[in-house]
Amino acid sequence: MAISSVTKAKIFCRLSSTQFISTVPHKISQFRNKICLANLLQRYGLSPSQLHTFLAKKHFLLDHYNVHDIQNSLNILLSFKIPQTSFISLLFDCPAVLDFNFLKKWQIGISKFGDSGISPVAICSVLALSKRFQIDPDLFLNRVSLLKDLGFNGGVLTRVFERFPRIIMMNEDEICEKIGFLEGTGISRYGIERVFHYFPEVLGFDVENRLKPLLGEFLELGFSEDEIRDEITMDPRVLGMELGEMSRCLGLLKTLKCRVPIKDKIFSEGEFRAGFEVKLRIDCLCKQGLIHREAFKILWKEPRLILYEIEEIEKKIEFLVHRMKYGVGSLVEVPEYLGANFEKQIIPRYNVVEYLRSKGALEFDVGLKSLIKPSRLRFYNLYVKPYPECEKMFGRFAEGTGLKRRHPVGMWKLFKPQKHTETKEDVNNMKSFMEPLV
Template sequence: MVISSLTKASLFYRLSSTQYFSTVSPKISQFRNQISLANLLQRYGFPPTQLHSFLAKNQFLLNRSNVHDIQNSLNILLSFKIPQPSFISLLFDCPAVLDSNFLKKWQIGISKFGNLGISPVGICNVLALSRRFRIDPDLFLNRVGVLKDLGFNGGVLTRVLERFPRIIMMKEDDLCEKIGFLEGIGISRYGIERVFHLFPEVLGFDVENRLKPLLDEFLELGFSENMIRDEIIKDSRVLSMELGEMSRCLGLLKTLKCRAPIKDKIFSEGEFRAGFEVKLRVDCLCKQGLIHREAFKILWKEPRLILYEVEEIEKKIDFLVNTMNYKVGCLVEVPEYLGANFDKQILPRYNVVEYLRSQGALEFDVGLKSLIKPSRLRFYNLYVKPYPECEKMFGRFAEGAAIQGRHPVGMWKLFKPQKYAESKEDVNNTKSFMEPLV
C-alpha cells in the first residue's frame, strides 16, 4: 500500500504535536494547580502579597495534594474557630498541617477533649507542635491528664498551651522540679498558678542553671526573700531576667542625673521594681533593633522613659520609622524624641514641617534634632508664626487658641463665704451688742 506524501506529512504533524503536548501538559497542569491553590488560599484570607513566596517555598502542596483535599483541610481548621491572625500564622509556620489525614484524626480527638476549655489559639499551637513532632491526640490527652493532676486547671492550662505549648513534651519530673523550686521560696499553690498564668515561659527554664543562680544574684544584691517572693508573684516576668542583668540595671539607676521628682517617682515602688522596669524598657528598645549598649545609653540620657509605658514607647518608635522615615539608630543621638509628648509635641511639629516641605517653603532639611529639641516658643517663632496657615495644626501659641488655665473660670466664686439673709432679730442682737461699746 502506497502512502501519499500528504498523508505522511499529516501523520508526522500529528505525532510531533502529540509529543509536544505530552511534554508541555504537566507544566500547564502544575501552573493551573498553582493558580487554583492561590485563589483558594486567598478566599480563606491569605494575604495576596505573600502568596507567591508561600507557594514557592511549599511546592509539596502542588505535587502531593490536590486542591480539593487542601480545601477540606482548610474547612477543618476553620471548624476549630481559630482566629484569622493565628490561622494565617499557622499556615506560614507549619504548612504541613494541611495534611487532610492528620487533621481528620485531630478533628476526632478535639471532639473528645472539647470539655477541657482549651482556647482556639491553644488548639492552633497544639496542632503545629503535633505535626512537627508526630504527637497523636491520645498522647496529648494523656499529657493533659498529667498536667491536671499537677494542678494545671482551667485558665492556667489554656494560658500555658497558648504561650508555651511545648509543655506537652516535658517530663513530669521536670514539671515537679519547677513547682518545687517555687514552693521552696515560699510561694503558695495559688501563687504558683498565678506565676504560670502570667509567665508560662518559666516552665522552659532550667532550675539548676537558670532559676537558682538568678535567685542567688537577687539575694547578693541585698534583697530579702520576702521581697523577691512578692515581686515574683506580682509580675512573674522577673524570672526572665538574665544573670547579671539586674546588677547592670541597678548600676544605671545609681548614675542617673535627673530632677529629684523624676528620681523619686522611679523609685516609688522600691529599688527592685525600678531595676525591673529598666529591664523592660531595654528589652523594648532592643526589640526595635538597638543593641543593649545603645538602649542603656538612651535610658541614661532620657530617664523619663522608665516612667513611660512600653506601649507608648513602641508607638513613638513605630511613628519614627514608618511615618517619619528615620532609622531607629538616630534615637541614640536624639533620645529626647522618646521623652516628648506624642500628641502635643511630636505630631503637631511633624505636621507643620511636612506641610512646609510640601509647599516648598523649606530650603533646608529639618532633622530630628531640629524638630524635637527647640522649645515650643522657639519652634513657633521659626516655623509657625511666619506661616499663618500652620497655626491651626500647631495649636499652642496660635492666635485665638485657648490656653486652658489651672482652674476653670469662676472657680474663685466657690471660695467666697456664703451669705445669709439678715432677720430683724439678728439686727437687734447686733445693736444690743454695739450700744455698750459706743
C-alpha cells in the same frame, strides 16, 4: 539498514512534538491547580496580598497535596474554631499542617477526649508544634490529664498551651521540679498558678542552672526573700531575667542624672521594681533593632522613659520609622524624641515641617535633632510664625504671652544648636554598667 537524513528529520519532529505535547499539559495543569488553590485560600480568608506572599513561598504544597485534600484540611481546621488571625498565622508559619491525614488523626483524637477546656488558640499552637515534631494526639491528651491532676485549672491550662506548647514534650518529673522550686520560695498555691498563667515560659527554664542562680543573684544584691517572693508573684516575668541583668540595670539607676522628682518617681515602688522596669524598657528598645549598649545609652540620657508605658514607646518608634522615615539608630543621637509628648509635640512639629517642605518653603533638611530639641517658643519662631497658616496645625500660643515677631514673614534664620559634651565623670559612669555589654 542506513537511515536517510529525511527520515531522521521526520523522527526528530515526531519526538519533539510528542515531548511538547507531554510537557505543556503538565504546565497547564500546575497553573490551573495554583489558580484553584488561590481561589480556595481566598474563600477561607486570605487577602490578595497575603495570597501572593503565601503562594510565592509555599509553592511546595501542590507538589505534596492536591487541592481537594487541602480543602478538606481547611474544613477540619475551621472545625476547631480557630480565630481568623491565628488561622492565617498558622498557615504561614507551618503550612505543612494542611496534611489531611495528620489533621484527621487529631480531629478524631480530640473528639474522643470530649471538652478538654483548651481554647482554639491553644489548639492552634499545639497543632503547629505537633506537626513539626510528629507528636501524636494521645500524648497531648495525656499531658492535659497530667496537668489537671497537678492542679492546673482551665485558665492556666489554656494559657500554658497557648504560650508554651512544648510542655507536651516534658515529663512529669520536669514539671514537678518547677512547681517544687516555686513552692520552695514560699509562693502560695494561688501564686504558683499566677506564675504559670502570666509567664508559662518559666516551665522551660532549668532549675539548677538558671532559676536558682538567678535567685542567688537577687539575694546578693541585698533583696530579702520576702521581697523577692512578692516581686515574682506580682510580675512573674522577673524570672525571665538573665544572670547579671539586674546588676546592670541597678548600675544604670545609680548613675542617673535627672531631676529629683523624676528619680523619686522611678524608685517609688522600690529598688527591685525600678531595676525590673529598666529591663523591660531595654528589651523594648532591643526588640526594635537596637543593641543592648545603644539601649542602655538611650535610657541613661532620657531617664523619663523608665516611667513611660511600653506601648507608648513602641508607638513613637513606629511613627519615627514608618512615617518620619528615620532609622531606629537615630534615637542614639536624639533620645529626647522618646521623651517628647507624642500628641502635643512630635505630631504637630512633624506636620508643620512636612507642610513647609511640600510648599517648597524649606531649602534645607530639618533633621530629627532640629525637629525635637528646640523649645516650643524657638520652634514657633523658626517655622510657624513666618507662616501663619501653620499656626492651626501647630497650636496657637495663648494671647498675651508677650511673643514678639523676631523677623519678617518669609525670612528664615537658623540657630546653631548647642553642642552637648559629656564630662569625664559621665563617661566613667556609663562605662561602669555598660562594661559587661562590650
